[in-house]
Amino acid sequence: MKTKLLVILCAVFGALQMNAQCARSGNFVQSDPAYNISGTANITFQTNGAKDVVFDANFMTVQGLDLRVYLSKQDDINATGADPIEVTTSALLGDNGMTSPVLSPITGMKTFPINQTTYPNVDLGTYDYIVIQCIGINERWSYANLGTANGPDCTTLSINKETLSESVSIYPNPANDRFEVSNDSQNELAVEIYDILGNKVIASEASRVKKQSFSLANLNSGVYLVQLKSKNQKVVKKLIKR
Template identity: 30%
Template sequence: MKRKLHLLLALLFPILMCAQAPELQEFATGFSRPVDIKHANDSRLFIVEQDGVIKILDATGNTNATPFLDIDARVRSSGNEQGLLGLAFDPNYAINDRFYVNYINNSGNTVIARFTTTSNPDIADDTSEEILLTITQPYTNHNGGSLAFGTDGYLYIALGDGGSAGDPDNYAQNLQSHLGKILRIDVSGASGYTVPATNPFVGNPAGLDEIWSYGLRNPWKISFDSDNGELWIGDVGQNNREEINNVPIVNTGYNFGWKCYEGNETFNTTGCPAAATITFPVGEYNYGGSPFRCSITGGYRYRGNMYPGIEGWYIFADYCSNELGALTPGLGGTWSMSMFNTPFSPNISTFGEDMNKELYAAGLTDGVIYKIYDPFLSVGENSLSNKYQIYPNPANDYFQISNQNTASQIKEVVMYSFSGKLISTTTITTENQKITTNHLTDGIYIVQLISNNDAVSYHKLIKN
């Protein structure tokens, strides 16, 4: 068996050195139409199912038997783009137990609501609902649905143009409509919400107070870069362009152009403002082709520590082609786009971060939660990882950590499977402590070392 593993690695690493692409690794199964993944600044992942249920997934890939929240009876999910669509935890969730959801109610309209958690942190109080906003939806599609808190502490709400095709009622450019917009509200009060005084149309009758930006067709997923606070938007196109927008949080209203423009291309400029006033996308790709691409699923910039080879990449997907995509930063604020085939056909509906900023994706049709990983296995090479090494590597029954001493010591060793599932946590109490591996199957693992001053490094471990 050892000989086979060594041969596999000898064949594998030259291939990995030739081309780098983020890939999917199965993390957990058994979900029904998952459409959002969020964390509450702890080890849990909260998986939003379109029918109206939120489930908790732990770090080992196991799902709690009892849902966190079940509001199926309040949610209309008969349309492909209807349902419970978005989740966001309050920045002060650890203190106030408050979280927010975006769903389509039984009348077919968008509801933004606040709930609280019970004394059991794994179960929400479904009777605590406070409806903050109800927005009439003229059609069943283009509901948007994403929720996220910015670094300014405000709640951002992504709404589509109301549906049909071609924005027939021109909602996206109409500043008297919430549709085709990103709204920004302050939910820090005891009840209800207020409008930030810095919203671009506060005190200006030309636009509604809640509007922060406009000109969007169907911003199915938005996210904030946890490093610099910038907003990323995956806006689903009509039949020509799928687009990605990236902007810093400022208080002037961005106009992203729809339906005047689809991506960088003219769509219908009747009555539209000058092109110089439009914020055009930082990335776009063509609808159609082979493989057939039809709908962007917006993602996140990777800011985790486990795979520094993809640090700063914006990871997204196309729902129809089942490709992962990446925007990689270049000189002068430029971006390069790449699309990568995957061995799966999950119809990726969403991405999410865990508390360590590692990325996940959800397959709508297969109900699988995937971990995003770098096949280079380019785990961290920093001052800590250069100081400490794990040996023997490959390991049989155990490994140890070099350079341990009482003044500077690794206090904890955390082991993960290649797919990112938590396997074990070991507290280090002696300089020559052995960490057992005889319970592991042969393969490749990731070892996290945590020092006394909470510095972290990652190391590859081969078990054979």
């Protein structure tokens, strides 16, 4: 058991752990017969808190007058209740690396990170459409209707609640003789601390306390792994003791 835990913790410590995912996907629908488009679009959440809009490698369209990408609650960003969020920071570039000429091809996989500072509360279950809008003529270029959530960690990545990695933090880090765990959402949280050999050196019962303080006075200087568990979610953070 200890060996198994050590393998898991070392994987985290070495930054080799894959970010588990939950995603909703849909195929692009052509809005205007004059502008070809095809391929699949996704909104993807990861356990490290990242949220992205992704066009798969099969994506294909043609250049327009300043094409932008939005998340929307309706298939038209100008519709009532659409509440659109722009996920592009500039116009889509063609395969020639330019925004011209019009009707030149745009193909291949593209990723648009959702700015968590500007849009901190994007809900995977609320935005049902990815829309491409031609800003130059204020016309919908295409949209994708997102299906149900799918992925190995959709249970862990709650659709309606922020992920555990977003709601808990440890500080200061590095720490001297004491550090705190901040549990902003006041979920029922259990804390366990391990050394790099996999030995559990500190543990606490699950608590909804917003801030918990832990003494490191009896521990040697070095690297420790703090495991934070709340129901079916788990986050491991690296802590340095000076």
